[in-house]
Amino acid sequence: MVKWTVELGEYDIEYKPRVAIKAQALTDFLIEMIPPEEEEVWRVFVDGASNLSGCGVGVVLIAPSGEKVKLALRIDSRVTNNGAEYEAILAGLQAAREVGVSRVIIYSDSQLVALQIKGTYRPKMKKMLKYLGLITARAASLTDWSIEQIPREENGEADTLAKLASSMSDIRTREVLCFTQLVPSIDENVPLMQKNSWMTPLIEYIVHTKLPEDLAQALKIKKQAPKFVLLNDILYRRSYQGPLLNCLAENEVEYVLREIHEGCCG
Structure with missing residues (x-):
């Protein structure tokens, strides 16, 4: 001990007791060193x-x-x-x-x-x-x-x-x-029902019993009418054992085919 006292005597060394670390310093250290928890998914x-x-x-x-x-x-x-x-x-x-x-x-x-x-x-x-x-x-x-x-x-x-x-x-x-x-997020341009289509004579006959002036066309409509039914202004074809089939106008057929292709083939 005497030897170390002599050796260290040439240096100006001052000893101080260690005080308590402030709480804020400890908090800052924890925040800095510990990564924040991610928000759960x-x-x-x-x-x-x-x-x-x-x-x-x-x-x-x-x-x-x-x-x-x-x-x-x-x-x-x-x-x-x-x-x-x-x-x-x-x-x-x-x-x-x-x-x-x-x-x-x-x-x-x-x-x-x-x-x-x-x-x-x-x-x-x-x-x-x-x-x-x-x-x-x-x-x-x-x-x-x-x-x-x-x-x-x-x-x-x-x-x-x-x-x-x-x-x-x-x-x-x-x-x-x-x-x-009231409306979708985008305008999908869904085609509207045609006012005059192949379904028009059938609907006219089912609702008003009105037939075309052409005799051959009138007989055709009377023969076909029992196979169809009108519900909520929409024409359906009756099937033997399955559900009612929704009838489409000419301008709707291409649209439906595009949707099927888009859904099946991407």
């Missing part, structure tokens, strides 16, 4: 349903804690099946933003729409490209989001809400937030 299940009376959208938001927010949205306009699925995704993103969520995973049972959003399939129709643009813009406020395709049986709640919204003009329930949207 919310799950959003969506589905769309389209029929002659309109379009229905179902959205189920599930918090990390398991709590659910259910949304049913009705669009009082004709929307295609693919359009209804896009409307559902747009509604899901909007609902997430309204709740204040920044990280979500969208679950849809539409493989075509999910792959189009992921970029695996490129839509050929302009309206689908418009929908993709709207989805990109609406998702811009989120920190992170993705979409996954799931089997239909795993999307039962959203599917039920969508069908409920599409089939009823007035929805009243305490468990579901219900809204009505």
Whole structure:
């Protein structure tokens, strides 16, 4: 000890007792060294349903804690099946933003729409490209989001809400937030029913028992009429053992074929 005292004596060393670290300094150290926890991901299940009376959208938001927010949205306009699925995704993103969520995973049972959003399939129709643009813009406020395709049986709640919204003009329930949207997010240019088509003589005969002046045409209409039925101003053909078949005007046939091709072939 004497030797070390001599050796260190030439240095001006001052010893002080160590005091307690201030609480704020410790807090600052913890904030600086420990990474912040990321916000947990919310799950959003969506589905769309389209029929002659309109379009229905179902959205189920599930918090990390398991709590659910259910949304049913009705669009009082004709929307295609693919359009209804896009409307559902747009509604899901909007609902997430309204709740204040920044990280979500969208679950849809539409493989075509999910792959189009992921970029695996490129839509050929302009309206689908418009929908993709709207989805990109609406998702811009989120920190992170993705979409996954799931089997239909795993999307039962959203599917039920969508069908409920599409089939009823007035929805009243305490468990579901219900809204009505008069027009779809984009103009899908769904063709209107032709005023004069091959169905016109049949409808005239069924409603007013009016026949064409041409005798051969009149006999043809009387022979065909029992095979058809008019419900809510829409003409259907009776089938032997199956459901009623919706009749299409000439200008609607090309549109339906495009929708089938878009749905099957992407």
